[in-house]
Amino acid sequence: MVFRCPVKNAIDDGPSSAVVRLFRQRFDNCDPQWLIRCPGRVNLIGEHIDYSDYSVLPMAIEHSTWIAVGPSPERTVQLVNEEEEKYPPFTLAIPDSFSGASSNGAVPKWHHYFLAGWRGILESLAQREGVNTEAEALQRAKGMRAVVASRIPPSAGLSSSSALVCAAALATLCVQSADFGGGDGGGQQIFEHISKKELAEITTHAERFVGLEGGGMDQACECLARRGEALRIDFRPLGWRAVQLPENALFAVLHSNTEMNKTASAYYNQRVVECRIAAQVIAKQSGCLPADTDWRSVRTLRQVAALLGKDGHPEQMLTLVDEHLAKRCQRQQQQKLADGIHTREEICAILDCSDAQLAQWSLNANTQNMTEFWLAKRARHVYAEAARVLEFERVCREGREDNGTVAKLGELMNASHLSCAQLFECSCPELDQTVANCLSAGCIGARLTGAGWGGCAVALVDKNKSAQLEANGLNVLFWSEPCEGIEVFAFSG
Incomplete structure (x- = not known):
């Protein structure tokens, strides 16, 4: 769905304010034409099994990446990040080969993730039009200007990089598709060009341009999520269905105070x-x-x-x-x-x-x-974890609104973390300690979330006891319930 609204309606105290104002400051006081929001995600269970084609069960979170974007009069891609000291501005003169837009085996910088989404959309649109060469695809590329702001903690296992790739892909789609934006109702056609499901598939492939051979969980969750529901996501073929969590379930996300750049590591x-x-x-x-x-x-x-x-x-x-x-x-x-x-x-x-x-x-x-x-x-981790995903969904579907249901979910999360730590060896001492702290503080279950080797843990708690847990010393980064997936706002001026 596309939301059409005046630019002034995006000026509030949230992150949309930052990207719109910075867009005006950096680009001759021009307004952006579109605003993209893509959430991060927390995986509740089903770690490191998406690339084995097994189902996973994540939910989108409120913390999101925002992109304000508009066309450029020049054949360049101009990128600005709200955190300019950490993520310097970058301008790409549109080349005749995509190698000029990639990291070419080096550790990718922030703009390479944006350009991965950009490339994914350009290639997809070119294929639909019967264009088979990189040079022809890039000849059709339009200049664009974009400002990025993210509220997803980086290198935390919350899919900040995938959110940037997905948001960049949708921003590129807006610029490349001439009938978006101009005229009443034009923006409503956005997902008639490429559906949210197709966007998830395109961006899954696009992450290979930054050296990551993922399975598609992050992109599917970020593109397809609906507020109030977790998702069971299936692969080959890509499919999903809503999973209603127990009414008294609330999730805490806690940082282990160590980061891991999964792309820089093998x-x-x-x-x-x-x-x-x-x-x-x-x-x-x-x-x-x-x-x-x-x-x-x-x-x-x-x-x-x-x-x-x-x-x-x-x-x-x-x-x-x-x-x-x-x-x-x-x-x-x-x-x-x-x-x-x-x-x-x-x-x-x-x-x-x-x-x-x-x-x-x-x-x-x-x-x-x-x-x-x-x-x-x-292999033992993958098969056992895949079984835990099916059991987690079954408990949610058949369970009652009582402590027994959330207790069973907690047991499955605890078993998942143990398997990640001992069989898949994707945990680390800091994550193990964070999980132990959650359980000692009174959480029902806890596990690492994301690729691991650092980043965040997710803990299941009784919604009515969250204040008590923080009083017990639980250092929560944020509390979360399921959020809406990727959105685009088309400004009408």
């Missing part, structure tokens, strides 16, 4: 690769592949579960993880399972491939030098 992409290889090894060793395919066609742990007839029952895959991935060791005269490392050479032997073939079909650009892989631990 950890995230290493986990993607470990999950992919785990799926390929299970497929190869279980003999589930059709006669006309081989292990190279397997990309996700859910895919191999479907081949084995266990799609929808991820918990049934745990015994197969033990059978095909867990190494064995002798302890006290008994044979026991151990979560040992698979070396690169061992994986090549299992898959009957060369090292070059493994690099081509299983690794990604950031993991070419990996030599050791924790396959069993990663």
Whole structure:
């Protein structure tokens, strides 16, 4: 939905005030034509399983990224951030190749996230028009001016980077589509060009331009969320449905006081690769592949579960993880399972491939030098976490408005954090301590949220006891209930 309003209606005490005023200051006292708001998100359960094609259960939060945007008379993309000292202004003369708009393997700066969304929309529109070359797509690019302000804490696991990519993509769509803005009702056609679902898919792919091979949870939540409801988001195909949380449930977000730049680190992409290889090894060793395919066609742990007839029952895959991935060791005269490392050479032997073939079909650009892989631990987390998502939704759907319902949800969140810490190894001492502090203060359940390795934890509390918990010393960054997804406001002057 597009909201049409006078520019003056955006001037209030909130972040929209900051971007509109700064837009005027920096761009010759011109008004922006559109204002974009994209929320952050907190994942309630289902961590690191979206890129294995398993469902997740996040909600959008009030803290958002805002972009004021308008066309430019020049063929440039002029970007200004409210925090100019931390995020310097950037101007891009529209090039004839997208390589001029990317970080080209270096640690991306803030404007690269904006330009990732910009590129995603330009490529999508070009494909729809039958344009097949970068040069032709960029010839159609219009100049634009944008001011960005964000209230989402960065590197906190609340999807600040994805919110910027999504907001930038929608801002670009507004500028590129000539029938937006001008004339009464023109703005109502915005999602007739690209739907919110398509926007989520475009921006999921666009984040690869900044080196992140994510699964799409962040973009789907930020684009599709509705106020008052969490979302169960499914992948391949992308789908979603509302999940009504218990009336007495409230969520606290707490910062661990340590940050993690997941794109600058190889950890995230290493986990993607470990999950992919785990799926390929299970497929190869279980003999589930059709006669006309081989292990190279397997990309996700859910895919191999479907081949084995266990799609929808991820918990049934745990015994197969033990059978095909867990190494064995002798302890006290008994044979026991151990979560040992698979070396690169061992994986090549299992898959009957060369090292070059493994690099081509299983690794990604950031993991070419990996030599050791924790396959069993990663797969065990994914299948158990996928089962917890289904159980979380079932409890919400069937539960009563009583303490028993939220207690069960809390148990699932606690189990999720333990799995993230011990099996997926995406926590850190500061996050573990934050979760422990939540539980000792009286929270019902708590877990890391987001990629991990720093950032934030989310805790489930009884809405009627929030003041008491803060009195107990719980240092809450903010309280949140489910918020609306991405929005665009078209100004009429």
